Every structure is written in structure tokens, then in C-alpha cells.
Amino acid sequence: QQQVKQSPQSLIVQKGGISIINCAYENTAFDYFPWYQQFPGKGPALLIAIRPDVSEKKEGRFTISFNKSAKQFSLHIMDSQPGDSATYFCAATFSYSSASKIIFGSGTRLSIRP
Amino acid sequence: NAGVTQTPKFQVLKTGQSMTLQCAQDMNHNSMYWYRQDPGMGLRLIYYSASEGTTDKGEVPNGYNVSRLNKREFSLRLESAAPSQTSVYFCASISRGQGTEAFFGQGTRLTVV
Numbered sequence: 001q002q003q004v005k006q007s008p009q010s011l012i013v014q015k016g017g018i019s020i021i022n023c024a025y026e027n028t029a030f031d032y033f034p035w036y037q038q039f040p041g042k043g044p045a046l047l048i049a050i051r052p053d054v055s056e057k058k059e060g061r062f063t064i065s066f067n068k069s070a071k072q073f074s075l076h077i078m079d080s081q082p083g084d085s086a087t088y089f090c091a092a093t094f095s096y097s098s099a100s101k102i103i104f105g106s107g108t109r110l111s112i113r114p
Numbered sequence: 115n116a117g118v119t120q121t122p123k124f125q126v127l128k129t130g131q132s133m134t135l136q137c138a139q140d141m142n143h144n145s146m147y148w149y150r151q152d153p154g155m156g157l158r159l160i161y162y163s164a165s166e167g168t169t170d171k172g173e174v175p176n177g178y179n180v181s182r183l184n185k186r187e188f189s190l191r192l193e194s195a196a197p198s199q200t201s202v203y204f205c206a207s208i209s210r211g212q213g214t215e216a217f218f219g220q221g222t223r224l225t226v227v
Binding site: 032099 | 170
């Protein structure tokens, strides 16, 4: 019930195309859904995040679509560029007392072909 | 503004040796977490500290210990390293603003031979 399932494991997209990564969760206690981007040799960095009372959030070429009833959310990268090649992690979080629970998906390795 | 700083960046240990991974944050966050990252397994929580003076086990705590030295520093210790502990280790400082967000260090790549 604490898992976050992420797919696909790897993805190859042509430059200029749309990259789509999907995640699903079970626990309705999650109240925040961030996405992280990780380049080789670096730590993950927060990319974009959404709260469950919003169905979509857009920041530049990156959009999160959120379906609360289906317990699914996805990251869309429009006009994908070679510089977007990285590993992407979805996450689901909630806070309780003084601590926070963060559950990460297993990651998607995205390659953008020039 | 350095954010989260981890040392060392790389380390090779022999089986049975011990070492301490250091982490410091300058963002004034209360919570700090240690993760390990292995291929195909995402990020798994080893230990966390919700606030100064408290530590708790995460998903994969066996073989590790932690110390929350003060609000800024959270160290991870391997008492007797094993090849199964070969991994990339990340420290994260946790923000609880509008939602829970993790700020990661650059990682320590550890190889146990």
C-alpha cells in the first residue's frame, strides 16, 4: 500500500517529441506528488510537484497530470530536448507529527535522440 | 549557498572495514534522511532524523548506524562493510513547506571489495 509504481523503466524519444512517464499509488494519505530529475553522477533534484486537489500543473515544457480517482499521475515533457536525457523519479509524500514519508518510484531512464 | 554537502564523493572499502559518510545542510531544515540507490531499485530509505536528537529506521537499516550531531549534520556509519553495501548513498534535507520536498546532496559512490 506504500508503493509507488512507475513506468516505463526506460524510454527513448526523438528530439521534439513528447515524453510521458506514468506513476500509480495506493495510499490515499499521500498529499503531495513531486517529480525529481537526476543526471549521471548527481543527486536527484526537484523538477515539479502537484497537490491532489489540482488536476494539472505546468512549468515550461514540463506538465504533471493528476487523476485522483484513478490514483495515477504522469509527467509530460513537451518538445523533448537532448538535455532532458536523465533519470526521472516520481514520488508520493505525506507528513505526520514531526516526520514525513516520501515514497519514490523505481525511476525511468529517458534518452532523447537528436 | 551550498545546500546539502556530502563527503567523501568516492570510497573503496575492503570487506569488514568501517567508515562514516558525512552530510551537512545549511537550509535550516529539521529533517534529514539517508538513502541508498541501486540500479532498478530507486531510492531506498536507510535511516532518517525527523529533528535534532531523534533518529529512526527506514526501509533498509541493517548494517548501518546514524548520528544526528546537530541540526546541520547527519552522519551514516558502516561498522563492518559488506559487498552488498556497494551502492550510491544520498543524504537529503527535507522541507515541509507546501508539501514535503527533498533536497539531495551529490552522493557518495561506495564500493566494497
